[in-house]
Amino acid sequence: MQTQDKITQGQNVKPSRLTDSITASQNYLLSLQYPDGYWWAELESNITLTAETVLVHKIWGTDKTRPLHKVEAYLRRQQREHGGWELFYGDGGEISTSVEAYMALRLLGVPQDDPALIRAKDFIISKGGISKTRIFTKFHLALIGCYDWKGIPSIPSWIMLFPDNFPFTIYEMASWARESTVPLIIVFNDKPVFSVDPIFNLNELYAEGIENVTYSLPRNNNWGDIFLLFDKVFKFAENVDLVPFRKKSLQAAERWVLNHQQESGDWGGIMPPMLNSLIAFRVLNYDLADPSVQRGFEAIDRFSIEEEETYRLQACVSPVWDTAWAIRALTESGLPKDDFSLVKAGNWLLDKQCLDYGDWAIKNKVGKPGGWAFEFINRFYPDIDDSGVVVMALNGIKLPDEARKKAAIDRCVQWIETMQCKPGGWAAFDINNDQNWLNEVPYGDLKAMIDPNTADVTARVIEMLGSCGLKMNSDRVTKALNYLYQEQEKDGSWFGRWGVNYIYGTSGVLSALAVMEVDNHRPQLEKGVNWLISCQNKDGGWGETCWSYNDPGFKGKGISTASQTAWAIIGLLDAGEALGTFAIDVIGRGIDYLLTTQTSEGTWEEAEFTGTGFPCHFYIRYHLYRHYFPLIALSRYQKLRDLW
Structure with missing residues (x-):
């Protein structure tokens, strides 16, 4: 660890400059408080949930009751030069995300020969076409006849009847998977194909040609491929109507969905279960005027953001x-x-x-x-x-x-x-x-x-x-x-499940170990500090790309961002206070980066996604991360620099 008795490079951070920055940031944050006392900013993700919302409204025939025409402008703005749409900022485009955007534009009436869709088609084909997309993308296409249900895995409805003390129940799934899966048990049992306006197919997006599609489930080439055999058995049982307790299971699933709808109308506070539950209600022939259906659509409306020209959906609030x-x-x-x-x-x-x-x-x-x-x-x-x-x-x-x-x-x-x-x-x-x-x-x-x-x-x-x-x-x-x-990893870092990624995880653990029995884990603290120091960028900040979830070789690597720089500084400050020695030069350069990049309003710009939903598959841009974390870092630095 780098240590000094006095600030050297950090001395460029003048006290008045630091105070002015903190004051500006504080005032900006206070200006965002809602009258009821809370703070709340957009939780931005990729375009798929907006695209799937268009699909659900089309299935229900409610598309004319919402400003879905503004989705077209939103999707066009989100399309990148390569023709595709991104999973996270700067990822070069992702195939499933791009197929769902293409689907939504077709649902909105954009013709196949539109220049944007021609570019999108070229991108999608270059990535392998629809057959290379994730299961959930194929599922949404199957709902409107653009993919065959034969290529969708079965979900045995009888899992709903397992008692709580059984080795496996739906409660062994993560909460988000459980809330999404139970309504899909109903949908997958029926395998519906809904008629939508306009009528179209997406045959042009099959790289191998529609006549050559096999509709097979992808193999993992490990022991898990045994589930492919199970899936064949499940499908056979469905085809000959030998699914045990089917009616009772589906009734249990329906009751579960109804009982888990919040008074606010949503399920689990996240969009996928909300969309899946409304599709399940449609399969069950619920009336549009049914209170559960109405509350479900109202909940989706509350997750929406409508601007003058665009309309989009948040994954959560x-x-x-x-x-x-x-x-x-x-x-x-x-x-x-x-x-x-x-x-x-x-x-x-x-x-x-x-x-x-x-x-x-x-x-x-x-x-x-x-x-x-x-x-x-x-x-x-x-x-x-x-x-x-x-x-x-x-x-x-x-x-x-x-x-x-x-x-x-x-x-x-x-x-x-x-x-x-x-x-x-x-x-x-x-x-x-x-x-x-x-x-x-x-x-x-x-x-x-x-x-x-x-x-x-x-x-x-x-x-x-x-x-x-x-x-x-x-x-x-x-x-x-x-x-x-x-x-703790061999290099001293910790994995970050809910923030991108090792910078987030390492900072959090350092802050924790710094306030609990410090003498018992000095080696762990020092290794974590040294790792953070090792990945500081030349501009003084820290950054880490979402690709670090796919390849650990990207650990701690990426263009500097305000939130990730703040996390690193917070971890270094907390660990330094606990150990009694600070990486002064490193921290000083990090603080200087935050001061230099602060806007005139008192906040910071950050296009990158630094929040994590599902590693490798779903990322989040919390619009306040770029603000409250830097304010914490600057304020904690101001307090601790007196100890140096």
Whole structure:
């Protein structure tokens, strides 16, 4: 680690310049607060959910009731010069994403000979055509007759009837997979082909020619290919009507979907289950005026963003997450703990605590409710990551009713304690959701069927305990720390499941280890610090491309971004404070990068996707990441530089 007694290169960061930057950033963040007290900014992803929303409206015949004509302008703007559409910013284009964009444009009436579609076709064919797309893209095409259901894997409906103590139930799937799969059990059983206007096919997108398509499931060339044999058996049983308990299973699936619809109309707080559930209702011949259908469409509308010329859909909304981090950033930057804005935000968060038993209680028989979810309403799925950040945010402010705040924090910590997984870490939504074989089933080609414990979420819990002075069973804490030690890579980094990627994971773990039994893990801290130092860019910032999930050779490599630079600085500062020695030059150059790239409004620009949904398959651009994380980094630097 680089050490100095005095600031050298960091001395270029003049105190007045730093103060002005923090003030501007603080004022900008305060200007974004909603009247009710929360913060909430766009959660941007790729175009597929917007394309699939067009499809669902076409299937229901509701396309004229929404401004879907603006989707065309949005999709045209998102098309890149190579003709395709991206999974994440700058990825060179991705085939499944591009096919779904093409499908949506055709659904919107754009003719096949439109120049944009000609370029898109050339790109798609160059990547192998429709046959090389993911299962979910093929599924959406099958719904309108542009792909054959023979090439879609079966989902046995009878899995709905397995008792809770059975080795496998739907609760062994990750929450997001479960919420998406149950309605699809209904859809896959019926294998519908809906008539849409305009009528078209996508034969031009089959690279091998439509007459040569085999409609076979892709092989993995490992033991998981046994599921291809199972799929043939399932399909045979469907064809001869020998599916056991089919009617009872489908009724159970329908009840589950109805019972899991939130009062806000959505399912799981995320778009895929919302779209799948509405398709299931269509298959079941629900009337458009049915309250469940109406609330479902209203929920989709709330996830939409309509501008003067464009219309798009968010995968999710993040008000609890954004509000908790905004509170932390503002308290770090010196706003009084009882500031009106913070009090309003804190009370809003208290009102959002989940006090119902959700799906997590199926496998956790001892825990009592007390977590927080990501969205405005999501009583079935509070998550550990949000809960940890909310606790730290509330702990840092002073509310009029401190007793209520303390009780809420205590409930949350007790709930989190019961959610610890067997290896010692914490997952996002569930406990011991780790049957990895599920990622080998043909239906699960996104490799995101489970929700195992991860280093970044575990680090959040440890940081929460250490920074807030909260208590948890010491054996549990020791087990969690040992889990983090085991997860450290040989080069000193940690994998980031929910943020891109090793910079995110490493920063989070460093912040956690820095506040918990420091003397017991100095070697781990030092290795993590040295890795972060090693991947600083020449401009002083840090960046990491999403490609690092596909190839670890891209670890810590990418153009500098505000959020990733802030993560690196935060990790280095926290570890430096714990170890009693700072990488002064490195941190100083990172701070200078943030100061130099700050806009006149007091924020930062960032086109890159630095949030992760499913590694390798789905990424997120949180529009406030580029703001509250740099504010935390600058503010923490201002406090700690006096120690140098």
